[in-house]
Amino acid sequence: MYTGYQYTIKREYKNTNEWRCRRRPCTISLSLCRNNISVIREPGDHTCTPPSPKKRFVEEAISRMKKRANEETNSPNILPGNYKNSC
Numbered sequence: 001m002y003t004g005y006q007y008t009i010k011r012e013y014k015n016t017n018e019w020r021c022r023r024r025p026c027t028i029s030l031s032l033c034r035n036n037i038s039v040i041r042e043p044g045d046h047t048c049t050p051p052s053p054k055k056r057f058v059e060e061a062i063s064r065m066k067k068r069a070n071e072e073t074n075s076p077n078i079l080p081g082n083y084k085n086s087c
């Protein structure tokens, strides 16, 4: 991920990696240092649209809910047996 776009590795050089935009036919590419942290060459203007931040937020919320549901399933407090005992 870089500035909201998804990239896929295109070519590995000795000291740099070349990445291209994942969304075809967009052909924007950028070069990163071998550690993928420093940008050697900034990407140009994409012909594709970036994934919307709102959608990403929804996906995060869903994954949070799933995580919570998992935790509740594992919690002994909601076992059916406990409800019987409290009556």
Ligand SMILES: [Zn+2]
Binding pocket: 005, 021, 022, 023, 026, 027, 028, 046, 047, 048, 049
């Ligand atoms: Zn693109």
